[in-house]
Each structure stands twice: as structure tokens, then as C-alpha cells.
Amino acid sequence: MSELLVELLSEELPANVQAAAEEQFASILCKELSDAGVPMGELHRGSTPRRLVVAIEGIPTVLPARNIERLGPKTNSNEKIISAFLKATGSQKTNLSTKNTSKGECYVLNKVVQERETKQVLAVVIDKSIREMSWKKSMRWGSTTFRWARPLKSISVVFDGKAVEGAFDLGNGTNLEYTNQSVGHRFLNPESFCITDFAQYKNELALRHVVIDRNERKSIIYNDAQRIAEAQGLHLNEDNDLLEEVAGLTEWPIVLLGQFEERFLNVPPEVITTSMKANQKYFSLKKENGGLSSNFIFAAGTVTEDGGKTVVVGNEKVISARLSDALFFWSKDVSVPLIDRVQNLQTLKFHNKLGSMYDKTQRVAALSKAIARKLGADVSLVQHAANLSKADLTTSLVYEFPELQGIVGYRCALQQGETPIVAEAIRSHYAPLGPSDACPKEKTAATIALADKIDTLTGFFSIGEIPSSSRDPFSLRRTALGMVRILLENNIDYDLSEGIALSSELYSAKFPEGIDDFMRDRIRSTFLERGLPEDVISSVLNNDKTNNVSRLFERGTAIREFMKTPEGAKLLAVATRVRKILPKDWATKEYATSSKLLASDYDVRMCGMLAKMTLQFPVLDYGAKLQRLSETETTVTEFFENVRINDDNVSIRENRIGMLIWLQRFFDDVGDLKAIKARAPSCDPTRPASHSSSNTSSLDKN
Amino acid sequence: MQDSKKLRCYQDIILGLQKYWGSKGCALLQPYDMQMGAGTYHPATVFRVLGGKPWKAAYVQQARRPTDGRYGENPNRLQMHHQFQVVIKPSPANSQELYLDSIKEIGITPALHDIRFVEDDWESPTLGASGLGWEVWCDGMEISQFTYFQQMGGLECSPVTLELTYGLERLAMYVLDVNNVYDLPYNNSGLTYGDVYLENEKQMSAYNFEHSNPQKLFLHFNDFEETCEELLKKRLPIPAYEQCVLAANTFNSLDARGVISPQERQAYIGRVRNLAKACCETLLKANP
Numbered sequence: 005m006s007e008l009l010v011e012l013l014s015e016e017l018p019a020n021v022q023a024a025a026e027e028q029f030a031s032i033l034c035k036e037l038s039d040a041g042v043p044m045g046e047l048h049r050g051s052t053p054r055r056l057v058v059a060i061e062g063i064p065t066v067l068p069a070r071n072i073e074r075l076g077p078k079t080n081s082n083e084k085i086i087s088a089f090l091k092a093t094g095s096q097k098t099n100l101s102t103k104n105t106s107k108g109e110c111y112v113l114n115k116v117v118q119e120r121e122t123k124q125v126l127a128v129v130i131d132k133s134i135r136e137m138s139w140k141k142s143m144r145w146g147s148t149t150f151r152w153a154r155p156l157k158s159i160s161v162v163f164d165g166k167a168v169e170g171a172f173d174l175g176n177g178t179n180l181e182y183t184n185q186s187v188g189h190r191f192l193n194p195e196s197f198c199i200t201d202f203a204q205y206k207n208e209l210a211l212r213h214v215v216i217d218r219n220e221r222k223s224i225i226y227n228d229a230q231r232i233a234e235a236q237g238l239h240l241n242e243d244n245d246l247l248e249e250v251a252g253l254t255e256w257p258i259v260l261l262g263q264f265e266e267r268f269l270n271v272p273p274e275v276i277t278t279s280m281k282a283n284q285k286y287f288s289l290k291k292e293n294g295g296l297s298s299n300f301i302f303a304a305g306t307v308t309e310d311g312g313k314t315v316v317v318g319n320e321k322v323i324s325a326r327l328s329d330a331l332f333f334w335s336k337d338v339s340v341p342l343i344d345r346v347q348n349l350q351t352l353k354f355h356n357k358l359g360s361m362y363d364k365t366q367r368v369a370a371l372s373k374a375i376a377r378k379l380g381a382d383v384s385l386v387q388h389a390a391n392l393s394k395a396d397l398t399t400s401l402v403y404e405f406p407e408l409q410g411i412v413g414y415r416c417a418l419q420q421g422e423t424p425i426v427a428e429a430i431r432s433h434y435a436p437l438g439p440s441d442a443c444p445k446e447k448t449a450a451t452i453a454l455a456d457k458i459d460t461l462t463g464f465f466s467i468g469e470i471p472s473s474s475r476d477p478f479s480l481r482r483t484a485l486g487m488v489r490i491l492l493e494n495n496i497d498y499d500l501s502e503g504i505a506l507s508s509e510l511y512s513a514k515f516p517e518g519i520d521d522f523m524r525d526r527i528r529s530t531f532l533e534r535g536l537p538e539d540v541i542s543s544v545l546n547n548d549k550t551n552n553v554s555r556l557f558e559r560g561t562a563i564r565e566f567m568k569t570p571e572g573a574k575l576l577a578v579a580t581r582v583r584k585i586l587p588k589d590w591a592t593k594e595y596a597t598s599s600k601l602l603a604s605d606y607d608v609r610m611c612g613m614l615a616k617m618t619l620q621f622p623v624l625d626y627g628a629k630l631q632r633l634s635e636t637e638t639t640v641t642e643f644f645e646n647v648r649i650n651d652d653n654v655s656i657r658e659n660r661i662g663m664l665i666w667l668q669r670f671f672d673d674v675g676d677l678k679a680i681k682a683r684a685p686s687c688d689p690t691r692p693a694s695h696s697s698s699n700t701s702s703l704d705k706n
Numbered sequence: 707m708q709d710s711k712k713l714r715c716y717q718d719i720i721l722g723l724q725k726y727w728g729s730k731g732c733a734l735l736q737p738y739d740m741q742m743g744a745g746t747y748h749p750a751t752v753f754r755v756l757g758g759k760p761w762k763a764a765y766v767q768q769a770r771r772p773t774d775g776r777y778g779e780n781p782n783r784l785q786m787h788h789q790f791q792v793v794i795k796p797s798p799a800n801s802q803e804l805y806l807d808s809i810k811e812i813g814i815t816p817a818l819h820d821i822r823f824v825e826d827d828w829e830s831p832t833l834g835a836s837g838l839g840w841e842v843w844c845d846g847m848e849i850s851q852f853t854y855f856q857q858m859g860g861l862e863c864s865p866v867t868l869e870l871t872y873g874l875e876r877l878a879m880y881v882l883d884v885n886n887v888y889d890l891p892y893n894n895s896g897l898t899y900g901d902v903y904l905e906n907e908k909q910m911s912a913y914n915f916e917h918s919n920p921q922k923l924f925l926h927f928n929d930f931e932e933t934c935e936e937l938l939k940k941r942l943p944i945p946a947y948e949q950c951v952l953a954a955n956t957f958n959s960l961d962a963r964g965v966i967s968p969q970e971r972q973a974y975i976g977r978v979r980n981l982a983k984a985c986c987e988t989l990l991k992a993n994p
Contacts, residue, residue: 015802016840018825053823141827144839145854147796147865154838154855155801191816207825253822284846302846304820318845318880325782351967412975 005045006122007201007546008037009059010130011186015154016053019252021139023218025153026051028059033133041070041117041127048202050216054190057216059202066073067117067687076100076111086111098447111300121579122538123163127170127182134172149175160186165200165548180427188212189256191306193228213256213307221251228259229301236261238289238297243281251283254305262286262320263299268327271414278405279326289344333400337412338419342430345395352397355478358463358511365394369457374506380496381447389429390452392417396430410434425449443486443493450494454503457487462507465516484526491553492530500551523551536560539681540567546676562626563675567683575634579677582640582664585649590665597662599655601655606643607663614640614666621670629674636667708762713813716878716899720766724870725763726811730804735765740948741955745791745871746830748847749947752982755858755867756990761795766874767817770955772962775911775981781886783908786903788874791896796865797854805842805852805870810989813881819844828853832954832978834860834986837869849877849947859986860979867994875899914962927974934981943989950981 010033017025032043035042037060076089079102090097093113134156142151150156150173160183161168167184170311174180174418181596185196186205193212199205206216215221224569226247233240251257268276273296278545280286280300289297300323304315349362358364369390376386395415396402412429417422429449433456445449460483464470492496500523508515524545531541534557544560566572587593602608613636621629651657671677716880728734730953738748745751745767767789774787798804806821814821823840828851830836837853851871855863875887884890888900934949957974960966966974 016823016825019824141838143854143856143866144864145797145866146799149864155797155799157799192819253824305822306816306820309817312820313843314818318847321880321885322845322847329782495959509978 005062007059007061007162008063008126009057009160009199009202009205010133011055011057011160011199011205012134012156012160012606013055013158013160013186014152014156014459015155017051017056017252019053019249021153021246022051022053022056022252025139026056026058026218028069028137029056030131032136033129034060036129036133041067041072042122042125046116050206051218051223052216053252054255055186055216057202057205059205061202063122063163065122067120067125070117072115072117074113074115075103075105076113078107079109079111089113095629101525123168124215126161126163126168130159130168130170130606131172133616134159146178147176148178156167156180158183158185160184160199162199162201189214189243189306192256192635215256218251221254221257223305225257225259228257229303230257230313230424232261232301233289236289236297236299238291238299240301241277241288241290243287246281246285246287246413250303252284252585254303256305256307257303258305258312259303259309260319261299261301262316264320264323264327268324268331269296269298269473271327271330272411274408274411274415275330275334275401275405276327278408279330280323282405282407283326284319284323286319304702329557330401330404333404337396337399337401338416339595340421341420342392342395342413342416345398348392348398349394350692355463355467361394361397361443362586364463364706365391366461367459368393368452368455370510371459371503371507372452375455375498376447376451376685379447379451379496381451385423385425386429386451389426389433389586390455391449392422392426393430393433393452393456436489439485444490445494450490450496454490454496454498455486456499457490458484458503458507459510459521461522462504462513462516465519465522466511466513468510468520480522480618481526484523485530488523488526488530488553492557495554497554498552500553512553520551520561527553527556531557531560536564539679540564540675542679543675543677546679547672548675559675562630563680566627566630567680571631571634572683574637575630576680576682578634578637578640581644582667583678584673585644586664586668587661590668593666594644595662596655596672597659597666600686601659603651603653603656603659604647607660607690608647609639609641610663614663614670617670621673626674633670633674638668713881714806714891715882716874717893718813719874719878719881720788720790722812723808724764725807727792730762732762732764732794735763737767738764740951741770742767742951743832743954743958744830745789745949746835746869747835747954749790749865749944751791751869752833752835752858752986753944753949753989755863755869756861756986757993758865759795761793761867762866765791766790770958772910772914772958775907775914775962777911778888778900778907781888782876782879784875784887784903784907785905785914787876788973790872790874792870793867795867797868801854801868802852805850808870809842809844809849812877814844814849820846823852826851831975832957833858833982834979836963836979844880847876847880849873849880859983861983861986861990884937914959918959918963920960920963920965923956923960927953927960930956931981932975934985937990938984941988941992943985943992947985948980948987950978950985953981956979 026049032045034044042063044060048059050057074093077085089111095113100113102109102233103112107507117136139153142153145155159172161170163186168182170182171179184199185193186199186534187196188209189212197208199652205342209216215224229240276296277288280288287301289299289301291297304312308315346362346365349365350360352361354361354364369387372386372390373383376383392413396416397409399412401412403411410431410433414427417427417430427449428446428451432444433452435441435453444453461480464478464480469478487500490496501520503517505515528541528545532538540560540563543563544556548556556682598613602611617632620632624632647660649657649660653662711724724734735750742748748765748767750763754763768786769789770786772785774783776783802957822843824843826839826841828837828839835858837855838850839853841848842852846993849872853869853902855867855869857863879887882890888898888904890899892899892902911927930953934946934953937946937949957978
């Protein structure tokens, strides 16, 4: 068995596409090899800014003859289909045999592929694999027409220790001949070397200042950064995205420590770390006491003659220039009170059709006020914080770093003597920004966060900007999920539909179409994620058109828990029996009931039970309601087994139906129980809910 | 810094780059005698990246960015800085190596510095131009833009042109280890960059932010646009393009006065782009 190695050497690929490209190339190559009938063993792969490499062991040098079976149309297909198949495969009807398949009898074309040397198929497979690669952004270069993420410089193909002949056509008469050579680090080892296999390739590269394995580069950077930080008595602020990116910016990471002047620590720490990360790809460090350190860590890409001294000095200069800009902006920004910035929001668009950020602020403040009243939050505090919530959008720092919205406002607010509650509300009213982001917990912040999101969602829906499965440019899904989470995680008793209705009024718009379904989908997925089974969610949502998320969830949880007990099955059974017997028109038609029409003891008992429940129900929690409903089983069973619902006397019949409707309303109060699927049989050995023959027969019983 | 011994002043850097790119077959052109936002606007780039004929040129161009003016008070920001621009069509196979050799000429060697190619896809909405490439980092500082032109004036570039843009002031400050642009030695006879440009920065900042006349500028913009369109009808894309450049610069001046709202902004950029596109199309029709 032999090994195949393919290396694609290019000019520097963007850091954020390398890992995916490595994976894509490996999977395409494997698929193409497998389609060509090449058996494969262990796979190795790697990538750096300049290369993608895939090596596959366990490939035989000779591919034995094999039979390829191609399934054709069914034998009873019409002639057109059959002749199309013949044409597509270049075969005659006499070549076809038949085979019984699950679809019926089909034509089959058997083709024998002769034994051949593996290397004969490799050139074609590799050519195809390279062309199959897809990039988010690709380009042409020179006079050629082939597109790649950056210019492709060389293709090395080695099989069984030897070069594979072939060439890649870049278009316009330019070929890249396959080679068995590669090169080392761009500056430190530009000389070429021969490749024989992956192990040797990896070693040769390591000697030539290239670590081909991404994860290995990541751990080098991480471990060295930890070590350097510790030596300084500092803590590394870990950042996986940054680590991933930095590992894609160098083939040979050299981790170095730099420092900026202490005076820059007057700039808010979030501004410093953002500038360092976004512009310079530096890791920030924390001091023992948790404060930001003036030291930073970065990974250079080469070994220099002076041990990195010049490199460190240069980087320190760059960050100094950036931070002196930031310091200038910060002192300018903080000198203007947030309240004075609110008017300027008029010059900032929220959306072309939805007015300015000033308009949005006004709406959010009004909505916050209304919600605050509902929640018993401090209305004037909420209104004040809401009014300031977007003011930092007019600062230079947010202009430079949009991701610092909220944070700059928070820092300004604290500096300008606003209360910590107001400052925190300004900072966290954008949250949660994704599933891993924390929800605001404090009432003021949570209220504004909710109002801001309701305003955004309602606004975009009102102008028809409704997300599709592939397009959600305003992140409305995230917005809606955020709303659901804020309510749920703070156990806020509030119906979102009420907020949306109020928000629509503030926009002078109708309650937007489609918004309810959209919200319900988000509620459903959130509940699912939080452990409510699908059927339980349906049972809750089917019967309750409000979007009071906390109450819905509470009810779902009660149902889920109850269904785990033996009483759960009892409840479903009795609910099913009652439902099946109700006439179709029960929900709309009036069925009069009267104590005078209680024709038997069973009627009396039934009526007594219902009357008692009517008194009890309002004060019971969902769990107790479910328990109480399951306890109706004895009375209901007795009732069904001993009276004939369809009594010849219409009044008595209607009275019985009326009582069952009464009972049905209690069931409906906890949920749509018919949506619930019977749990595992061990829970309910006696009577599965779907088994309904005994129920229907009771109609005819005397 | 040991490696930059032979370079002592700002003009040494320009001379070094000119000498190097001249030796690589580039025509050493002069700045275009009009105000423009970047070296890319020079017809030696805009027009020459179109069509199939090979082209190699290098030149310095003043880049006017009215909003970046700081009255000469900021050590790094200027309303007019200088770019050294290189365009080579088709882009050579050894483009990166040629570039790396060029910075060695001005004292930046990989033996001492950490040089990296960091993704930066370039786009000019006003020119309808775009390309893929990198910003080149030297010890964490962006010292050049490196672009493979894919489109100009909305037209596909084929063959592809290599465009290199060096920010001269920033590069000089780094190589000569000077922290304030106005302290840069301009030549070897004691003249500083401040001696040459400080007063210019002060007065031009005052003009850009305080004394330009927005009403007149709006009228000028319309005039330039109209003239450009008339010239295009007469199949004179070169003078038409000059009107387009004037319109683009007028837009920048208006932007610096903060009189263009965000929605209008897009509309103005679109109007300039339409002119640029029409100029490119007309030129290409005449000289395919």
C-alpha cells in the first residue's frame, strides 16, 4: 500500500478561510478518489497561510479490474426514458440486464473497468478536486482565467514516494506542472526540497520553519503566551477566535511580549482590547487584581537576527499611535454629557423607512415606560436610561469601533455621574447578542433590552422586511430569540403580543402580519432547547394564543413533569375518552345544563365534581391542576360505563354533553392534551391513548 | 535602525522606490495635476488597467482626504498625503517577490522585520473598482496595499493588473524612526516635512472644514457631472474623466463639511460611479 500527498502552495490565503478550505479539499479529494474506485487508508491534512495539504495512506499502486453497476429506469418505463438512459450511457438495449429493486424491476448496465495503475487516475482526480473547490471570494491573476482565493503557485503531487506526472491548466495557455517539490518558510527557508511522504514532508517543513498542523500552531501560540504571561505575573485573556485567526497569519509563530505606555490605561479597557484585537491581533493581559495590563502578547511570523527586538519596538510604536488616537477620542467623547448627544441622534439613520436613531430612542423610551409599569420597575429611572441608551452612537469611539456601542455609553455614564443602574442598562440593553451571550438581569436593563428588541422587530416587520430561511440581514431571528430569553430568564410575566401591539401604535402601523407566527417559531425552538418535548410544546401553544413566554414555559414544564408520573397516562386516557365522545359542534353550539336534568346518581356525581373543580381551579398551579384532572378518572369512567350519553331524551342528552364540555374546558385550560403523545409503554401499561375502540363503544352502552 | 542606514530622509524613500521600479521596466510618471483621493484615480491606473495591452508604471500621487485634516496638530493625520503607486499589467507571477525586494531597497529587510500579508479586499465604490489582496504589515504596521485588480468602472479587468500603494509619510516615519510627520527630514540639507507642508495643512484644514462654500460646491458638482456627460457624448473619455475626478473631489469637500446626509451620501457616490463607469466604457470602446 502506498501514500498519496497533494500540496497546493499559494500566495497568502485569508486567515478565516484556511481551516474550511483544508477540510473542503480533503473531503472533495476523498470523494473523487472513492468515485474512481480507489481504496483509501488513513488521512492526514494540514494548512498554513500559504498551503493546503492532504495525504492519504493505504492506496494500492494497482487498481484491480472492477465491475460498475449502473441502475437504469424501471423496465416498465416508457420508451423515451429508456432511450434517454441508453443515450446518456452510450449503450445498447442488448447491453442491459435487469434487476429487482425496491422500486420494482429495473434495467442495469454493467461495465467492466480494466485493471490499471493508480497513478493513471490520480492526475484526473486531482485536477477535478482542485476545480471543485468553492470560495466565498475568489480571483483571477496575470493573464490566466482560473479562479482561486489567491494566486495558486504550485501543485505538488507525490504517490508512492514519486512525483506524479500531470499539469494543471490555469487557462489562456498557462500550465502549472505538478512537482514533487515544496519550499520552506518564505523568508527563512525559501529553498526547495523533495517530498516523499507526509511524515517526511512534515519533518522537512519543521526543519524549514513551517508548522503544517493548524492545531499544533494554535497550541504553540497558546502555550507560549501562557508561559510569557505567567513569567510576568499576568493572566492571558483567552480568546479562541483570535487564536484561530493568529494561527492563520503565520507558518512559524514566534510569541512576543510588548508594552504600551501606562497613561493609555486611562482609555476604557474595552476600547484598548478591541483596538488591539481588531486592528493588531494582539492578546491582552490582566493584572493580579483583574485590571488590564499595559503589556500585550502577539505572534510574529518569523525569526529575526536580533531575537525579535526590532519587531517588538515596531509593534509598540503602532499600538501607541492607535491608543493615542483612542485617548484623544475618549477625552473628547467623555467631555460631552450623554444627554446632550441625544438630539444629535437625529442625524443617524435607524433605517431609511423607519426614521432616525432619535426616533427609535423616543419609541423605545415610550415602550420601556409601558413595560416598566407592568413589571413594577422604577418608571422614571427606566425612561431616563432608555433616553440615554443610544447616545453613544454619536461618539467618535463608536464611529471607529461600532462593536463598542453600549460600552462607550456605559463608561461615559459612569464618568459623568449617572447611577450604576443607568450605566449598566446602557451597556447591556443590546444583549443577548447570541446564544452564548448573557441576558440582562437587572430590571431596568431587561426592560429597555426588551423594548429595544420589540421596536426593532415590529419596525422591520411593518415595512415587510421579514426574514426568509436564507436571508436575515437585520438579524431579526436573533432579536426575537433575545426577547424570548429575556422574559424567560427573568421570569417576566408579560405578553409579547401586547408589546408588539403598543410598538405598532408607536410606528402608527397595523399589527404586522406574520410577526406572530415568527415569534411562535422562536418560542417553540427556545422551549425545545430548554428541554420541553415537541408534543408538550404543541399542547401548550395550541391552546394559548398569548405570547406570555414565562407562563407558557411554566405550563409546559408542569405538563412534561406530570407526564413522567403514572397519573400522566391516566390523564391522557380520560381526556381522550371525553374528547372522542364530544359532538363536532361542541365548541360553538350551546348545550344547556341544569341540575334539574341530572337523571342518575352518576350525573349527580359528575356535576358535583365539576362544581367543586370550578371553585378549586383558579387557585391551583399547573401541576396541581393536572393532578386534579387525572383524579377525575374514576368519576368519568363510572359515568361512561353507566349512562348512555345519547339518551333518547334530548334535554338529558344535551345536559350530559354540556357537562362533558364543562370538563373539556378544564382540560383545555392546561393544554391541548390531544397533541401529547403517549409516553413509553412502561408508564401506561393499561391503556394507550391511541387505543380508542372502548371509548366509542360507550356511546352505545346503556 | 541598522538596516536603514543609507536612507536618511523622506525624499530618499521616493528616490529608492523610483529607482527600483524604474529598473523593473516601469515608466516613471508624474503626479496627475488634479486633486484626487488616491493614486488609483490617476488615469495611469484607471484607464490602463482596462483592456488587454500590457502596462507598467510607477508614480507619486498626492492623496486628498479633506476629512482627515487636523490643522497640522495630529502627528499622523493629514488632509493631503503622498502615495507611491505601482501598476503592472499583467500581474507578474513573482509579484510578491518583486514587492519584497522593493521594500528591501528602502531598508526594510525580513532579517530584522516581521513582514506579513494580511487579507484586505479593496473596493472603491466611487470608481466601481475592486480587487483582492492584502495590506502588507511590517512589525504590525500597514505599510502598503497590495491588490490584484478584478474590476474597474464595473468592467472586468482581464488581464489582471497588480497595484501596489505605499503610504509614503507613514513608511518614511517608520523607516526613519520619526514619531511626528512634521519632524521628518525632507532632504539631507535640514529641511523638514513640516517646513514644506505644515502651513499647507493648516490653511487647507481651515478651508475644508470652515471656509469652503457648500452652496457653490453643490453647484460645481452638478456642473462637473453635466460637463462629463456632454464630453462622453462627444466620445472624449479623457477630458470627461477629468470632470469625473473633479466631481469626486467636490463630493469629498462636501462630505468634510458634513452637509451630506447618510442617504444622500450613497446617492452622490452612485452618481460619481456612473460617471466613472461611463468614462471607462467609452474609453474601452475606442481602444479595446
